[in-house]
Amino acid sequence: MHAYRSHSCAALTSANVGDNVRLSGWVHRVRDHGGVLFIDLRDHYGITQVLCDPDSPVFSEVEKVRSEWCIRIDGNVKARDESLINPKLPTGEIEVYIRDLEVLGQSAELPLMVFGDQEYPEETRLTYRYLDLRRDKMQENMKLRSDVVSSIRKRMWDKEFREYQTPIITASSPEGARDFLVPSRLHPGKFYALPQAPQQFKQLLMVSGFDKYFQIAPCFRDEDPRADRSPTDFYQLDMEMSFVEQQDVFDTIAPVLAGVFEEFGGGKKVDAPETWEQISYRDAALWYGSDKPDLRNPIKMQVVSDHFRDSGFAIFAKLLEQEGTEIRAIPAPTGGSRKFCDRMNAYAQKEGLPGMGYIFWRDQGEGMEAAGPLAKNIGPERTEAIRQQLGLGVGDAAFFLGGKPKAFEAIAGRARNVIGEELKLIDEDRFAFAWIVDFPIYEADEETGKIDFEHNPFSMPQGGMDALRGDPLKVLGYQYDLACNGYELVSGAIRNHRPEIMFKAFEIAGYDEAEVRKRFGGMVNAFQYGAPPHGGCAAGIDRIVMLLAGEQNIREVILFPMNQRAEDLMMQAPSDPTSDQLMELGLRVIPQD
Secondary structure, three states: OOOOOOOOOOOOOHHHOOOEEEEEEEEEEEEEEOOEEEEEEEOOOOEEEEEEOOOOOOHHHHOOOOOOOEEEEEEEEEEOOHHHOOOOOOOOOEEEEEEEEEEEEOOOOOOOOOOOOOOOOHHHHHHOHHHHOOOHHHHHHHHHHHHHHHHHHHHHHHOOOEEOOOOOOEOOOOOOOEOEEEEOOOOOOOEEEEOOOOHHHHHHHHHOOOOEEEEEEEEEOEOOOEOOEOOOEEEEEEEEEEOOOHHHHHHHHHHHHHHHHHHHOOOOEEOOHHHOEEEEHHHHHHHHOOOOOOOOOOOOOEEOHHHHOOOOOHHHHHHOOOOOOEEEEEEEOOOOOHHHHHHHHHHHHHOOOOOOEEEEEEEOOOOEEEEOHHHHHHHHHHHHHHHHHHOOOOOOEEEEEEEOHHHHHHHHHHHHHHHHHHOOOOOOOEEOEEEEEOEEOEEEOOOOOOEEEOOOOOEOEOOHHHHHOOOHHHOEEOEEEEEEOOEEEEEEEEEOOOHHHHHHHHHHOOOOHHHHHHHHHHHHHHOOOOOOOEEEEEEEHHHHHHHHHOOOOHHHHOOOOOOOOOOEOOOOEOOOOOHHHHHHHOOOOOOOO
């Protein structure tokens, strides 16, 4: 017999009754039923109930066993009484009578319990992550992650992509976040960088003629943590293709992701990729207040400025006299009560606004009536026009925000989400995808008027060189994101592979050719030797798994994550270097005040 096990703790069934078996695993829990000891023995695959009574030759040893001890048992498989069968377990028809026991590893007193669903502080969970990962939910999350990655790889190979590995130690390259720098021992005073993404390398692969590349790539960014973002490193499905247009990229990656969500989504609806909406960045900001809208929420915001212009509501009327301002409405179907409206008004105040104006419509017995302060100020004719524009009726409400759109769009978007959640308008049984397209390449500083890049500077401008000869603020890029349920899952672009167009694009933002060559010399030089048109994207593995697992925090699907302060509490990183290490690298640490 094998030294540790003849079967896993999920393998035994009624067909094994009478067999002598050997199992190894962890003591999930111990129960004493009138002198008979029952142990739920757990391994990676499942749980088997084993038991021991005073007649067993190792009863005294079994009595010493405690939770999370690692043990090996030999025993006989017995059928459970019909009344004691546990249909929730694959092994629920049998139990194993212990004849021999070996303790493989004792456990000290546990800082957190593996059995059960108790909540523990994040600090405790991350310090003892190896114990936290023993918990059933975490085991399932990590198995899901592994299966998702495997499925993605197979689907990409099926589309005739090949996986290539790009460097981990490279040159610093601005990608929109801070680099992690690595000091060079052989070149004192100089630094490598960990790649924020394989962006330049995968474009160079297209210049090299590889045509279809993908990689499950580690990426490193020194960022502030959020619930849906790791502060140090993350993994993405990175892909690039040659001789393609924007729609070709969509047609390639969308079936891969749709297939993954259908396979692992627990039966939730996934719309066919060809039906995924393509929404312009401008419309997404207007309708949803976000470039990663949650389309499970049916609420779509609208501009209602004309109804308030020269109206009796002085705040909005005066606001509209200023250039670049507008009033937007957030419809709230079924939200037509003063209590709900006041609650949403209080929410806006918590977000830093004076409040949100509102109108709600109620049945007064002799017909519909518009209520709320705004309705009284603007009168029944304007109120009715607003109601008809928004398609609302009795029992519904609308909320209003005004000013320069960039100043309130994000808050309006969050308010839309809260309204949808509170009114239970969100379809929880769906993964709703949408492509966000037509991103503006440039923006102007409101105070100085200086033109700078608003989004990816390496995207091909729509219209090429001709577009760059006009108003920079009207230039759109072949850049796109894929949103799902309020998260950005994919970001990509058709690349600017023409050096003359790239130099012009950067010149508009104040970077001369010499600066571009200094920062991106490797890629610019390569583009002089017959670069093909190419484009691609990257999909966040961590976020995909987070959505599929139904988690709200990305750390729940990462094996060994950092905490909110970018610290590894288990390995105690970051740590102080030794004096010898600093001397070898020619570095010294300047104490912070």
